[in-house]
Amino acid sequence: MASASGVDQAYWDAIVVGGGFYGATIAAYLKERRGFHRVALLEREPALMTAASSRNQGRIHAGYHYPRSWTTAARSRANVPRFLREHPGVTNTGVESVYAIARSQSRINARQFVRFCQEIGAPVREAPDEVNALFDVGRIEAAFMVEERVMNLPAFALAVADRLQRSGVAVYLGCTALSTRRSGGGAVSIAIAASSGPELLTARHVFHCTYSETRAAGTRHEIAELAVIAAPSALRRLAITVIDGPFFSVLPHHVEGLHTLSHVRHTPHLTWNEDPEIRPRERLERYAKESRFDRMVRDASKYLPCLRESTHLESIFEVKTVLQQNEVDDGRPILLERSMDVPGCYSILGGKIDNVYDVLDRLDAEPLT
Known part of the structure; x- marks a missing residue:
């Protein structure tokens, strides 16, 4: 080096x-x-x-996250095995991944999610009773166990x-x-x-x-917050994602006993289209970085009530960059x-x-x- x-x-x-x-x-x-x-x-x-690379990548997406973009999901299914072969030992062992489908405001229902998983060849099974018991049944239609790895950064x-x-x-x-x-x-x-x-x-x-500094036309940037929390013991070995709409993910952090919480609605603080006059990293450095954890946990705990017991330790702020053309399908x-x-x-x-x-x-x- x-x-x-x-x-x-x-x-x-x-x-x-x-x-x-x-x-x-x-x-x-x-x-x-x-x-x-x-x-x-x-x-x-x-x-x-x-x-x-260390802040925006909490897991190796295995397709489940993209029911509105079949192409992205299918490419993930094809690429993940290769990644795991070439990078052994870079994921957290003993973590089980759960995808839960919201009853309202979701763009898909449980039946559609299962069919989507079958179409892309992604293993999926109904969650056991002890996992289902974590959710508010009035807000969650169904929960599923999936095969998706969480990163050890x-x-x-x-x-x-x-x-x-x-x-x-x-x-x-x-x-x-x-x-x-x-x-x-x-x-x-x-x-x-x-x-x-x-x-x-x-x-x-x-x-x-250089990701956000690539300065490619047709990109959109956002300043995003990832809350680091001490979650309740019931979530210790679980990675939970609620889809497909304005929901959230709570994933194990690389520090034992901690999790990260992100929310579709509250994680993005500031968004803008690519502008040659704006340097994303400089904008991030100047940004006030006032946490929205209270909003994240208030909404997320409606679906996963035990999150009310979480303690907010810190927040990580980073720039995320996507192509504008994929804002609708999330590809x-x-x-x-x-x-x-x-x-x-x-x-x-x-x-x-x-x-x-x-x-x-x-x-x-x-x-x-």
């Missing part, structure tokens, strides 16, 4: 900007599958996997760093990409700011994997844009961990030389 003192060579086969899961996976892919010899991964934070970050080291990717922390432009001979120049000062690097290819397709102004420069955006394999499939078809 390199330090943040500066980049020790000026020319690279590829430079990947963004040290989250997507950036790290693409950097390793370029070394392992495309035969690139000199690959650099630049991350502005002092460590990898510290922003959206510290283990995940270690696994990603280990893969980068094994593949020989040069990692530079504390380096911020400032601009990219055409260079001579068909290369790309990228200006960066490191702790040692400004530098100008050159590469045959540059991949921007999470990937975005891979090849720059028309700077050949060899790509922008990549994905909303779920397993989507990275869709990106790699797209890159397989790109003439990267």
Whole structure:
């Protein structure tokens, strides 16, 4: 792992900007599958996997969450087994996942959910009595046990760093990409700011994997709150999601005994369409970050009454970015844009961990030389 003192060579086969899961996976892919010899991964934070990859990804979606987007659900079913094979030991063991269907305001009912699971090949069974007893039967039509893994984020970050080291990717922390432009001979120049000062690097290819800072047209950003709670003991080994509408999820946190609570209506604090004049990270830093936990738990406990016993410990705020076209169906397709102004420069955006394999499939078809 390199330090943040500066980049020790000026020319690279590829430079990947963004040290989250997507950036790290693409950097390793370029070394392992495309035969690139000199690959650099630049991350502005002092460590990898510290922003959206560690805050927006509480589970490995296995399709259940997307009954309104069959394509997204089907891709998750196809991608999750591969992810688990390639990343053993990055999920919390002993956690059971529950999906509950609300009686009102839900876009699907229990029968439709079961049929949807059958269509995408996702295992589903009725919840046992002790799980059903947790819910308000007047508000929940049915609850189901599903096969969906919850992330162990510290283990995940270690696994990603280990893969980068094994593949020989040069990692530079504390380096911020400032601009990219055409260079001579068909290369790309990228200006960066490191702790040692400004530098100008050159590469045959540059991949921007900076999530909310990708600056792709047609995206929508939101400042989102994730409440960290001490939940009642009845929820200790359960991950519960109520769908499909203005509901919530309560998932085990990587710290033993804690959970995270998010709510469709109250987690988003501020939303805006992509605007070149607004830098999402700067807006997040300036945001007041006043918690809405009281609203989240007030509504969620109507469906899951034991949540009233929860204690709010802290809240995590992060920027979430999605394509505007998927606001209705809640789908999470990937975005891979090849720059028309700077050949060899790509922008990549994905909303779920397993989507990275869709990106790699797209890159397989790109003439990267």
